[in-house]
Amino acid sequence: MWLMFLFSNSLYASPVAYPVNYTPAELLTALLSGAYDANQKSVKWSATAGDIHEFNGQLGEQNVLYSFIDTTIIINREGEKIYYTIFHTSPMVVNEEGEFVNPNNCHVCGVNLGYFSFIIENDSIYIQKFKRNFATHGSFGEKSYDLSMINLGNGYDLLKVDDPYEGMGTASVATRFYQDGELMLSMISKENNLGNRAKNQKGYYEFKTEYAYNNKAQTITVKQTGYRIDEQSGKRISTSKIKKLNLDNYTLQFQ
Structure with missing residues (x-):
């Protein structure tokens, strides 16, 4: 009975409310359980072996990926504002010249696009949808x-x-x-x-x-x-x- 109660309760758990002053980068940091890197303007997050494979990374001592905000677009739907934030993810490294780059830099190598949408209600932000990887676009490992x-x-x-x-x-x-x-x-x-x-x-x-x-x-x-x-x-x-x-x-x- 107790396990059934816990399971039923989780099905109807209240959605997470984020502070209304959160930036898209802060929201993405929370969604990816990562840490924001102010120098690179990216979210650094720990990746599993499956994540590394999915995002074309390289397994190493520190398996991390980096996500960058591309833009946030506002859509008005029946008087309600829907915010769409699009971001991309890459397995970044520091090269021999000290540059922060994507090691996948061939002509047809792109970056992985993700997005999340949210609304603002009662001075709080509520995430509606979140998909961290839905397509690959770009060239030479960069956004184009x-x-x-x-x-x-x-x-x-x-x-x-x-x-x-x-x-x-x-x-x-x-x-x-x-x-x-x-x-x-x-x-x-x-x-x-x-x-x-x-x-x-x-x-x-x-x-x-x-x-x-x-x-x-x-x-x-x-x-x-x-x-x-x-x-x-x-x-x-x-x-x-x-x-x-x-x-x-x-x-x-x-x-």
Whole structure:
């Protein structure tokens, strides 16, 4: 009976209330049970062997990871403010030059993104959702992406990540939309082959993407425009296409 009482009581335990003056960094420090490093502006936290594997770290005498705040974005939902804090985590080390760097610094090596959302009520902060690792973005072991939050209405808030990449003679931007840390859509939103050809050379191409959001119908209209220079004739040929994406509970679908 006593064990049953304890178990039942834990199911309905009150959510943790944090002081209203806590910064996002202080909240992240509490969530990760870590310690804030003011010099590096990061949260240092102890990692298990599983954590080290998950975040591409290296096992050593001190198994630690470092998390950095990227930004906090505010969404207004039916008169209530929802705060989204996005952060990234890396297995940082001090290199031979004394620099604090990510040892995973290859061209396609990124950082692990996480997020938490919170509200403020009665002079206290309450965490709503927390996911410490939902995607990998960036390049050369560093942050190179842009973040924005899209309010599609009806409670659908999407994190948009624009991640640039250059290599193999092309320059591109991969755009991904996430809802609560789950991938909803992934696409190349911008690309050209300037690395191989000049803009007026045969075979050159480029395109870009514009998004229009409808928060009443929960749709995203995607418009891609660009041009290519024909390999044979050298003539410039314009391209344009429009598609509408409909949001359901699982993904963004083309209509």
